[in-house]
Amino acid sequence: MIDLLPISIGIGLAVNLFLSELFGIAGGGLVVPGYLALHLTEPLSVIITLAAGFAAFGLVRALSSVIIIYGRRRTILMILAGYLMGMIARYFVGAQSEEAAIQYSVIGFIVPGLIAIWLDRRGIIESLCSLITASVVVRLILILIFGAELNV
Numbered sequence: 001m002i003d004l005l006p007i008s009i010g011i012g013l014a015v016n017l018f019l020s021e022l023f024g025i026a027g028g029g030l031v032v033p034g035y036l037a038l039h040l041t042e043p044l045s046v047i048i049t050l051a052a053g054f055a056a057f058g059l060v061r062a063l064s065s066v067i068i069i070y071g072r073r074r075t076i077l078m079i080l081a082g083y084l085m086g087m088i089a090r091y092f093v094g095a096q097s098e099e100a101a102i103q104y105s106v107i108g109f110i111v112p113g114l115i116a117i118w119l120d121r122r123g124i125i126e127s128l129c130s131l132i133t134a135s136v137v138v139r140l141i142l143i144l145i146f147g148a149e150l151n152v
Contacts, residue, residue, distance in 0.1 A: 002149060004142065009034035012138045019134055026122070028131030029114030036131070037138035039107050049107040050128075052089050053115030056081035060116065075117060082113025 012034030020026050039045045059081045063069060069077060086106035093105055106112060118127045142150055 002146065004038060004146070004150070005034070007145075008038050008138060008142060011141050012037065012134065015134050015137050015141070019130065019137075025126060025130040026118065028118040028122075028127050028134070029111070032111055032114050032118075032131060033134035033138050035107050035111050036135040037142060040135060040139050042104065044104040045107055048089050048093065048104065049086075049112055050115065052085040052106050052112035053082060053119065055085040056112055056116035057119040059085070060120070074120070078116040078120065079110055079113030082111070082116050083109055086112045
């Protein structure tokens with residue numbers, strides 16, 4: 001059995017570099033398209049992960065209207081908020097049924113935070129479009145390379 005995660009992340013990094021150099025867009029975090037590409041056949045997991053990223057983005061935006069958040073502090077808060085939103089989502093999905101928690105969950109632990117960072121930096125539309133594009137391209141490359149062996 002081939003471990004697809006490192007290969008998917010590597011392809012995602014290359015696709016991100018290509019999109020960044022050719023079009024000037026980045027795919028919502030360097031490793032995120034690789035992670036999402038492996039889970040594109042589980043749309044509910046992708047939606048839950050994006051929702052956790054949006055919730056983290058909204059939380060930090062709300063906090064920034066009350067306290068001064070910039071630079072490294074903002075980045076760390078986005079990742080921490082993404083982690084917390086992911087854990088909350090895992091808890092609620094797991095509370096409904098253990099089978100659902102195994103099948104549908106947030107992708108990764110810092111992925112929602114990385115999504116939130118790019119939503120904040122690039123804007124919602126550009127971040128989502130570039131993230132979806134990069135993830136689909138990575139998935140297509142994985143299908144071309146592994147074909148029937150791609151059991152994810």
